Amino acid sequence: GYDIKYTAQEAGEFGLHVWLDAEGDKRKFIKGSPFAVRVSGVRASAEGSLLYGTDAYKQASTVDISEGVAAPSSPTANSPKGVDGLQSTPPLLRSASRRSSLLPNVNLACITAGEQLQLWPRLHDEFGNASFAAEGELHATVIQPEGKVELTLKQLRELGRYELNYEPQKKGRYTLHVDLNGEDIRESPFVFDVTPSAPVASKCKLHAPEQSPIVHSQCDLTLETVDKYGNRLDVGGAPIAARVVGQGVSAVEVHDRSDGTYILSFTGAVAGECRMVVRLENTEMKPMTVSFVAADEAQQPPAAGAVKA
Numbered sequence: 001g002y003d004i005k006y007t008a009q010e011a012g013e014f015g016l017h018v019w020l021d022a023e024g025d026k027r028k029f030i031k032g033s034p035f036a037v038r039v040s041g042v043r044a045s046a047e048g049s050l051l052y053g054t055d056a057y058k059q060a061s062t063v064d065i066s067e068g069v070a071a072p073s074s075p076t077a078n079s080p081k082g083v084d085g086l087q088s089t090p091p092l093l094r095s096a097s098r099r100s101s102l103l104p105n106v107n108l109a110c111i112t113a114g115e116q117l118q119l120w121p122r123l124h125d126e127f128g129n130a131s132f133a134a135e136g137e138l139h140a141t142v143i144q145p146e147g148k149v150e151l152t153l154k155q156l157r158e159l160g161r162y163e164l165n166y167e168p169q170k171k172g173r174y175t176l177h178v179d180l181n182g183e184d185i186r187e188s189p190f191v192f193d194v195t196p197s198a199p200v201a202s203k204c205k206l207h208a209p210e211q212s213p214i215v216h217s218q219c220d221l222t223l224e225t226v227d228k229y230g231n232r233l234d235v236g237g238a239p240i241a242a243r244v245v246g247q248g249v250s251a252v253e254v255h256d257r258s259d260g261t262y263i264l265s266f267t268g269a270v271a272g273e274c275r276m277v278v279r280l281e282n283t284e285m286k287p288m289t290v291s292f293v294a295a296d297e298a299q300q301p302p303a304a305g306a307v308k309a
Helices: 054-060 096-100
Strands: 012-016 019-021 027-029 035-039 045-052 109-112 117-124 138-144 147-151 153-155 162-166 172-180 190-195 205-207 218-224 240-245 253-256 261-267 272-280 288-292
Touching: 045 172, 054 109, 117 138, 117 172, 138 153, 138 162, 218 288, 240 253, 240 261, 261 272
Parallel strands: 109 190
Antiparallel strands: 012 035, 019 027, 045 117, 117 162, 138 147, 138 172, 153 162, 172 190, 205 218, 218 261, 240 272, 253 261, 272 288
């Protein structure tokens, strides 16, 4: 008798052909050949599984394009595929040009606060066959500036395919892990930075000078820009418009310090109150009242309420 051994490396339906070499180089198939063989995938392995979708965010972090342009949609080895097996379009990655200027490491992914992060874990066995994990074996967690959070994995219709959605809101460094039985799958951990979103007038802060300004001298107010999630911006370029309402006041000069803060400078020729009005996009901040004092009054301790919000 003979022992026939075969190690299957691909799942599916196969036919096992067995024959004898007869005279004249003619094959004599054994009765029943080919034998039907059904190969099923074994349990998923971390080494064979992969976290799809990370490349789209890495590419968008380094592309110098205008805001609102989608990330490159050409297929890559790590591009996500839809449930029908066709190449899917990566999500829209906003503010790519602004983010790229912040990153000294071009390989580091970066998204904007409030932007949806979407990834697709794909489970395979050690031979590359789509496979499965038992309940409780597959986990997704993210280490964010405020601590560690467990994420929800949505199981899709196809075997071994999952979807992961996450919306970070605080700026800082994030590390996302997708692990199988405690071992990270390929492309995990995924490290990315979150940058502030656009400034919001109701969240921004206007800081008055420590002492009341003197007439005919320059008064400097500091504007600190903040996004809707409370993140202080660390880049400039915001559309700031400012004016002062009052008697004998000059036009306002806006100096962008390129770190998320702006210096608003003006002078007043008359002692008394005036109001600083700042407009961000199409929204005005709460006005700030500033009181100019004469030179001789400046030598005295400042009166309470010299600068009013």
